Amino acid sequence: MSASELALTLTDAAAALRAGELTSTELVGAALARADALDEQLGVYVTRFDDCALERAEQADADFAAGVDRGPLQGIPIGVKDILAVSEGPTTANSLILDPAWGEGRDAIVVERLKAAGAVITGKLTTMEFAIGLPDPEKPFPFPRNPWNTDTWPGGSSSGTGAGVAAGLFLAGIGTDTGGSIRIPAAFCGVSGLMPTFGRVPNAGCAPLGYSLDHIGPLARSARDCGAMLGAFAGPDPRDPYAVDLPVPDFLAGLAGDGSLAGLRIGVDRANTLGGEHDDPATAAVFDAAVAQLSALGATVVELTIPHYAEVVAALMITMVSEAFAYHREDMRERWGDYCAATRSFVGAGALFSGADYVQAQRVRRVAQRALAETFADVDLIATPTAAQVSPSYDELKDRGTRGVMQSIHTSYWDAVGNPALVVPMGFNAGGLPLSLQLAARPFEEALLVRAGDAYQRTTDWHLRIPPLGLAEPLGAEPLGAEPLGLRPRVPSEELAQRARSSSAAIASA
Template identity: 50%
Template sequence: MDNGRYGSLTETARALREGRTTSVALVERAIEAARTHGELLGTYVTRFDDAALEAARRADRELAAGRDRGPLHGIPLGVKDLIATSEAPTTAQSRVRAAAVEPDAAVVARIRAGGGVICGKTTTMEFGCGVPDLSGPFPVPRNPWDTDRWAGGSSSGSANGVAAGCFAAGIGSDTAGSIRMPAAFCGVTGLMPTYDRVPRAGCVPLADSLDRLGPIARDARDCAAVMEVIGSLPPPDFDADLAGLRVGVSRDWTAAGDLTAAFESAVDVWEGLGVRLVDIDLPLLPELTTAVIVTAVSEGFVRHQADLPARWHDYLPTTRALLATATFMSGADYAQAQHVRRAAGRRLRELFGRVDAIVSPTALIPAPLLDTLTNEYGQQNDDAILSRINTPYWNGVANPVLAVPIGFDSAGLPLSMQIAGACDDEETILRLGAAYQGATDWHRREPFDTNRNDHVHNG
């Protein structure tokens, strides 16, 4: 920890309890990392330095008095700027939203009750959709492995902040991949829990039937520790043998050789641990992916239809273009999308009767260059993003999914796989993720030269 970046959250928590560090020291290092790296990477919209230090002092006093609130006690965290915190307004990175301070969201209240220290509100996209505005008033979230590239979205700052050591874990939201995509692009671990596992009260919604809140952290064990607090998830038995587990391997994709090799090597690790690999086809893959996009756009438009005409130019071009596509959709289109979601859910329940988890690459590309995200008209370039990620499919159903780093491409950019489990079975995918990470060290790789705090690798 001397270089100002965190090891794992669980290792840091152990150091706290053994008296090898203090919460104040951790927060001071988090503040220094935010100044050194976070400003360059566009990690934060708003920092809570003074409030975080006060919370850290309180956490240290409580530990000294024998009061331990749990796995997040004294641990610095970042919270996505779609989630209300009492310290500052939730902007949703939009000029449209009123700058009013709101009470803590339910997930924030759980973090505070668990002794967690919230260091600030992390960057996102406008209302959690679209791509960054390179010329707007908000920080642009950059990739810690190459600052000309995107951190991924929309839980951008929560992911690049973990990679940069600005906090031990970040809280994000996921509507079509917004936890898993930035985790993949930044080389960290992200969990989209079972739908409604984590309460969303106090979170700015994009699409209510798709949105979920979850953690981004260094590894699967860290995600489990956060979920114990925010999702009341019992700690998984990480010592249990994996032998006999069946993992369905989805190969319904085409990608560059670097990713293909990394993915095959990753699943081979499980096979070496006694896991049985089974080739599977995801049911209704293109249909469910399309249904998720129709649902997200339609539900998002309903939330913004009153403001869009009156404040058209206050919305980013990418946001208004995305939401306005709902005007070309009918009620029948939305109804058909829900029919597809229900049908896919039934088919997947049958499939999970034969396998315990399903794995595929999280994205088919590494982090894209920021200047490729929009076209000449300022609209989102879907060829650069949506068509190259595997994340939206799983938002159409309720299943939990864990994104785990599996290596790097020839340019030094992170690659990732996603592990989906049966509904309410976060334990199995967290165990699979932790076992893989116990046999590899990709999740421990850092984007910064540990001898130079001012250097960021560019590729």
């Protein structure tokens, strides 16, 4: 494997590094070169740490040469969402509001652990402001775009992480998920993403959105890669009062077998997740094929209905905006105009709920947890489409609004109940945009998710497909995955900037 043929998966790259086929310096250099070529179009990075990254890559190579092996992340280029503190640079949360002194010179716990595992952090990645809302062209932050079609939204709020993994700017990245912000960009960008159980990963050093809902987790090409990432940074820490004091299993231990899912029972909920007005016509059939594949792998598939679905989705929204508003109220009073337009709309809505409404939402979350535990007494996993639609264009976002689009997205239930959920690519719509399968498990059973996702990905290759990067180019002209990463001609920056301004201004005015 040459440096110009950047490995697709973290797992492959880790093997190549250990086989002496590739050095971390070459790997990181290739990733940075790809960012040089593509990031102006994609808006992935807020800040790059090229010099530090190359120094850490050299250190990783020296460690390999000395026989020091810190695990599968050693020497691997990894990006971090810009709401986690990284000592090499500022944390902005893509906001003019966050005090630059917050987190200055410090690492979030997750970042500390990534560094201890030998990971090479290449930079800080685009997010929606404080992990909510939409990009705002009036603010001085990169405008994220989806490498499958740069007229479309890469999903949020971990936009840069999803787009960057898909386009090969790094092999894995850190996202956060409060209502779907790991799984939505993973789905829309055609990669894998894992939201761990609430409390599995300590949040200290991450700017909050919803204190009782925030989950830090990985995005990467494959479920196996996500398991490798999670193994490096899961586990309790006294600096996070929400972190759960449980031992961390080896999330890759279950992958040594033959990939059979015999003995597993998987519940499928179509009633709550399919049949909406804005469903992509391909979603139901692609989802059926994914479920058939799980069945072919030996799983027993049963139909079910996720309990209290609508109520929990409402409880999530009330909880999220109330918790966010508590954090932001004073700044919103004084600096309303410094917030992005969509943030003002979402977080400002936290003023419209009472304390009793908030508590009632927490009572409903408990009701749902009890009911869901009964459901999980009968099944091991629950499968749904991650979203019933593909990545919307920025024009569609303008027309339907974020809340309209969210009606077709089925992630937020799992944030509210705290169970872990894995998403993996499951196919494409007629326009060549990715569709995604979501699997949820009992609390702290991330290893089972990784095992099921890995089994699925051993027999499918959707997660290995490569996005074309031309603006709005049709994808049907060439076989998907036929093209090496990042070799499309670049769009003139002036044209890109103009397109960003026009589409984003329309959204902001909606």
